[in-house]
Amino acid sequence: MNGDLDVLRLAASLLLVAVAVALSSVQQLRLSRTILWASLRALVQLLLVGVALELVIAPDRPLYLAWAWVVGILVYAAVVVQRRAGAVPGVFTIALAALSASAVVSLGVLFGLGVFPLEGRALVPLAGMMVGNSMTATVLVTRRMAAEFRDKRDEIEARLALGLPAPAAGRPYLREAVRTALIPQIESTRTVGLIFLPGAMTGLILAGAQPLEATMIQAAIMYLILGSVATTTAVVALGVRRRLLTADHRLVLPQARGQRR
């Protein structure tokens, strides 16, 4: 099979959506409409992105368009984080700072050391993968931190009352939240390739690349994701800690249902 998948063959793959819908109705899961909507939405989104990418990263396009794209997805990712983990005040700023820091570090390594050539067609998809994975980890660590600090508020206040400064009082709970957020990424790095072939590698092989070449590219991408997820998670956890434990060493939990003892 070569790379050009035309409309007819794409339509044939929709048969698989039909299978999912059929299963849903047989089992009375009441998910048929959701599945259809999600599939349609995904297709439209991807088509739009495809068209936009044509405009941004075609070989004759200037590089700044690709950079603008990267900035755009960074901001959008921070918006998504705020929407999904908005209980913590100021999480948009924290997420934007963390994602940007991690983009600078990881893209800096990849392009600075010449792992990939600095071209739009490398920059945009790599940044997309990096930001996407980091965004998920950011949401996870933010929610985890808020939950951990809420569950352990008595312990944290007891530590503060013993005269521990805010960073020390929060450290055990921050560590727990960061571990929880990082473990899925470490797990998937450890088992990669044993069960499923990751997306980039699958795509490269389908497009006709040699498996070994595809493997090396995939490995570099995996390290990119691992590094950027670890960087964002650490920065976000610190940022959220500073929101919940103030500079004057008080625990300030976001108001949940207006309840207090």
Place this chain on the structure above:
Amino acid sequence: MADDLISFEGVGFAYGATPVLTDLDVRVPADGITAVAGPSGSGKSTLLRLANRLLLPDRGTVRHRGIDVATIPPPTLRRRLGMVFQRPSPFPGSVRDNLAVAAPDLTDDQARRLMARVGLAADLLDREASDLSGGQLQRMCLARALATEPESLLLDEPSTALDPAARHGIEQLARSLAEAGTPLVWVTHDLEQLRRVADHVVLLMNGRARMSGSVADLDAAARSDPKIAAFLAETPPEAREDADER
């Protein structure tokens, strides 16, 4: 006044839109046990938390020995004013680990002395803190607070969650600490307990201090103030049990 342990001057505090303290003027003397009583929601715990800056007042000034607490770094202030909470909160690890959170350089000898001070056997030091009974846990929290060598202690209903024997133990312990020169501020809703332990009383109602003085002053105030009389008439269940036995 510089002689007071803690003083509140025109202090106001609200949780969001809910006012708790409206205009609190109170002086806590620097000796003995000061019991802070009042109906639930009258701001007793809030008062303690304002004293060690776990909360900040919306208005007014809180002083520790005459110094505005806003000018003292909170960790320093909190090491001077140890605090024990209503619900004991053990940290993960052994009893010794718990004491070490308060005093990282604690020697074995010091740890044993702390345990003796709160009436716990030294062989509990290497027990998991979460395996202790409620009474033992609260004593451990007291030892943990004492490990920072505070000059006074804030107790937020420390015996409410305990059985009568453990409650009695905590009261005796507090008494001996007070007699050895550590002033205590004890928040309680239990009037019988107040009569057993208090040298001074602060009664909070509707976000203000309704009276402050000795236990005798409280009874005298009840004769002229029907609200105080009504509050005192709400006999706690423990006292009723005692009366039945008599």
